[in-house]
Amino acid sequence: xxxxxxxxxxxxxxxxxxxxxxxxxxxxxxxxxxxECGDVMKLQLKVNPETGIIEDAKFKTFxxxxxxxxxxxxxEMLKGKTVEQALEIKNTAIVQExxxxxxxxxxxxxxxxxxxxAIADYKKKQSALQASQPVSK
Amino acid sequence: MEGTxxxxxxxxxxxxxxxxxxxxxxxxxxxxxxxxGLPQKLNLDPGDLQKRFYSxxxxxxxxxxxxxxxxERQYSLEATAILNDGYRVLRDPVSRAEYVLRQRGFxxxxxxxxxxxxELLEEVFELNMALEELKVGDESAREQLEESRARFRSMxxxxxxxxxxxxxxxxxxxxxxxxxxxxQEIRGVLNRRRYIRNLVDQVERELAA
Ligand SMILES: [Zn+2]
Numbered sequence: 001x002x003x004x005x006x007x008x009x010x011x012x013x014x015x016x017x018x019x020x021x022x023x024x025x026x027x028x029x030x031x032x033x034x035x036e037c038g039d040v041m042k043l044q045l046k047v048n049p050e051t052g053i054i055e056d057a058k059f060k061t062f063x064x065x066x067x068x069x070x071x072x073x074x075x076e077m078l079k080g081k082t083v084e085q086a087l088e089i090k091n092t093a094i095v096q097e098x099x100x101x102x103x104x105x106x107x108x109x110x111x112x113x114x115x116x117x118a119i120a121d122y123k124k125k126q127s128a129l130q131a132s133q134p135v136s137k
Numbered sequence: 138m139e140g141t142x143x144x145x146x147x148x149x150x151x152x153x154x155x156x157x158x159x160x161x162x163x164x165x166x167x168x169x170x171x172x173x174g175l176p177q178k179l180n181l182d183p184g185d186l187q188k189r190f191y192s193x194x195x196x197x198x199x200x201x202x203x204x205x206x207x208x209e210r211q212y213s214l215e216a217t218a219i220l221n222d223g224y225r226v227l228r229d230p231v232s233r234a235e236y237v238l239r240q241r242g243f244x245x246x247x248x249x250x251x252x253x254x255x256e257l258l259e260e261v262f263e264l265n266m267a268l269e270e271l272k273v274g275d276e277s278a279r280e281q282l283e284e285s286r287a288r289f290r291s292m293x294x295x296x297x298x299x300x301x302x303x304x305x306x307x308x309x310x311x312x313x314x315x316x317x318x319x320x321q322e323i324r325g326v327l328n329r330r331r332y333i334r335n336l337v338d339q340v341e342r343e344l345a346a
Pocket of ligand 1: 146
């Protein structure tokens with residue numbers, strides 16, 4: 001299958017490959033996968049506790065070119081957004097940006113799922129943190 | 138099918154492939170179970186299925202239709218295709234289960250990640266990391282891969298025996314609701330199996346390389 005130029009660009013020069021400390025309370029980790037093709041995607045984001053803005057995002061994806069490009073683009077889209085804004089990111093935006101063909105739409109869905117999973121993990125950590133901290137007057 | 142009549146003689150056929158009155162070939166059903174004359178069970182006797190396949194193959198042999206009308210020849214071609222596809226699908230327990238799932242309106246194959254057990258994802262991720270290390274020439278990863286292979290194979294065996302038990306429960310289910318609940322479970326196990334099979338294949342490929 002022919003990949004679009006943008007997919008090839010992200011595939012050959014993936015942005016933000018790597019990992020963040022998953023034990024950091026300001027880091028959220030999302031791990032998702034697609035059984036049909038054996039893809040697995042790990043996406044992490046780090047929120048600045050002062051500003052509430054996502055200041056870093058990393059990913060590591062094993063899978064086809066479209067899955068790698070989708071997660072690479074997703075990390076770029078995350079940076080500079082608040083958590084609430086990040087939740088608004090839809091897979092259709094990834095499909096459009098990368099011109100993904102219909103058979104590869106599930107790759108963009110996977111990236112959206114990874115964002116949601118990472119944010120859910122971050123929120124879980126934050127509420128656990130708040131519950132364990134004494135209320136200051 | 139019950140109400141159908143023979144295209145040739147007009148007598149009721151009761152869904153039979155060959156008219157009970159005039160023995161002309163009828164338009165074949167596309168339902169594999171019905172085509173083979175089997176109830177929709179997930180456990181099938183492979184020997185019985187094979188016998189049915191051979192018997193139908195003889196009955197549908199092209200030589201028998203050389204002097205037939207175009208209609209009947211057309212039906213014989215359709216029936217042969219259904220015979221071969223159906224045999225391939227029903228012979229294998231996994232494709233058979235997937236077939237029944239689709240027949241009952243479950244989607245198969247395009248699952249989202251929420252269907253995948255999280256611990257399995259971690260496993261896949263770690264395996265892929267090890268595979269990558271091996272590719273860049275780190276030989277210590279080989280031992281890790283051999284361990285993974287053993288683990289994945291036993292996972293696969295475990296999943297297969299789970300499926301076997303679910304097949305029995307499906308075949309014994311008393312009503313549609315409980316049958317559907319078991320199919321839902323089977324769908325989950327099949328997802329898991331697909332993932333594990335990918336892992337086994339991947340590890341075996343790398344170890345053979
Ligand atoms: Zn007849």
